[in-house]
Amino acid sequence: MHRSRVVVEPPDSRGLRQVRVGGEAVGAAWSPHDLRKVLVHEGFPDDVDLKDRALISWREAGSDSWPDRPSKRRTTAGLMMMGLAGSAAFFIAIGSEDAFGALTFASQVSGFFLFLAGVGQLLAACAVLDFWGKRTMRYSGLLVLVCVFVALLVNSMLVILWSQKMEFTPWAFSYVPLMVWSFWVMWIVLREKAWRGAPLPRQVTAGVLATALLAGGNFAYSAAYQPYATKPQITLSAKFGKPQLDPREPVIYIPVTFDLHNTGKVSVTVLGSVFWVRGRASKSETGKDGLDGARKDAESFEDSELYAASPKWHLIMTGLISPPGDWFDPGTGQAEEAVVQVPKGADYESLEVSGEVTLIRKDRGKVDDSFLTPRLSWVKGETDIFECPPKKCGDYVLYVGKLTHNNNIINVTRRDRYVFEARSLGEGASTFEVIAPLNSRGKVSYDYERDETYGLETIPSGAAVIPFAAVLKSVA
Structure with missing residues (x-):
């Protein structure tokens, strides 16, 4: 025996x-x-x-002292496992998006850390069985403690980011309850002194803190510092080419060229562009009245001239420099050409060409492919989202696309943003670009985002001017 x-x-x-x-x-x-x-x-x-x-x-208690409450213990373990599994699914879902698809290295690092945190949550969910069982594994309690601490940090950060705007997003139904759950579980594992029995608990905790700070620093760098420390550098120029006379008709063909180049270190996406070719006409003046019309000229941003009355500008041609949705990486560019037709007998003093391109930083967001499809204001129902009827705004072409932030942490703490680009047609041809959410009626909200938030910028080409007399002389 x-x-x-x-x-x-x-x-x-x-x-x-x-x-x-x-x-x-x-x-x-x-x-x-x-x-x-x-x-x-x-x-x-x-x-x-x-x-x-x-x-x-x-020892201390007799053979009749068995205070175990299995239903309470199993319920607590079950709730801990459910929370850790939920955190794992959530972290892996939002982290993998950046880890394997972000445009910047910093965002990829942040996503990778979040993805690893999700894997850790899965391991901790398995360790809960031992932690609330007989604790035969030395590290089960410390693993649960560390992963609950990480869940508390991440979910609290997401709730803080969400609270800055307090916008409705379905993701909030994940991280808000998970933050509350994290506080509850953290209180339990601290009460249970989950680190007991594990070697070097301080060193492990210090490593987790360092990793959390590194992930947070990468997020701050990719979401805040980098976009403002490095500015896009885009050049756009316009010029006239050599005129040619049609051999059969009294028409002069004048080529115009637009050069667009990304000379900086930031990739950009074209939201909208437009160019104008105008002809200037004015009546001759004797000059005896001096510059009496200076006030009127100043109000219309025109030069004051002694021998010419206030000029009139006639739009001869307008079009796109680059299609919406096109993008330019650093060191790339394009030359867009068009040919202007002007009658040989046109009563112009000079011709002027100019243009502009509106861009958004690619490292601030990606516009989905729906932005590539134009919507026409004169087709019923196609532009209802913009709430600008043609009777009021005239004819225009609208481009609408959903904007996905480059850092998925922002995507899950904000409601969806959309890019709107409207190009009006006719004599008043121009473009209008905004980034905004949708309002409660599913229309574009007037709560526009600041241009600086997404690096939205309009680049002008400057104006190239050529005397019409010089054009006639070159084809004579």
Whole structure:
């Protein structure tokens, strides 16, 4: 018969009692039945007398003290596992988007850390079984503590970012409850001193803190510092080419060229562009009245001239420099050409060409492919989202696309943003670009985003002017 001395330690906070045989820890028991199983495993007979004080020594609590509450313990473990599994799914979902698809290295690093945090949450969910069981694994408690701490940090950060705008987003139904859950679980694991039994807990905790700070620093760098520290550098120029006279008709063909180049270090996406070719006409003046019309000229931003009345500009041609949705990486560009037709007998003093391109930084957001499809104001229903009827705004072409932020953490803490680009047609040809959410009626909201937030910028070409007399002379 096995006669080694058995020692049953007092119950811990969960009601589990450690068992030692001959001074060596051999297991733990929740109940007398559980204790008997441990002893049988160690070679004691099936009918071992648990009240034999010569065989079993009960420390601090007797043989009738078994305070385990299995329903409460299992419910707590279940809620912890559910929260860790939910955090894992959430972190992996939003982290993988950046880890494998972000346009900047910093955002990829942040996404990778978040993805790893999600994997850690899955491991911790498995470790909960041991932590709320007999704790046979040395690291189960520390793993649960560390991963709950990470969940608390990440979910709190998401709630803080969301609270800045307090916008409705379905994702908030994930991280707001998870933050509350994180505080509850953190209180439990601290109360249970989950780090006990694990070697070097301070070093492990310091490593987790360093990783969390690194991930937070990468997020701050990619979301705030980098976009404002590095500015896009885009050049746009316009010029006239050599005129040619039609051999059959009294028409002069004048080529115009637009050069667009990205000379900086930031990739950009074209939201809208337009160019204008105008002809200037004015009546001659004797000059005897001096510059009496200077006030009127100043009001219309015109030069004051002694021998010419206030000029009139006639739009001869307008069009696109680059199609909406086109993009330019650093060091790339394009030359767009068009040919202007002007009658040889036109009563112009000069011709002028100019243009502009509106761009957005690619590292601030990506516009989806729906932006490439134009919507025509004169086709019923196509531009209702813009709330600008043709009777009021005239004919225009509208481009609408959903904007996805380059950092997915921002996507899950903000409601959807859309890019709107409207190009009006006719004599008043111009473009209008805004980034805004949709209002409660599903129309574009007037709560426009600031241009600086997304690096929205309009680049003018400057004006190239050529005397019409010089054009006539070159084709004579």
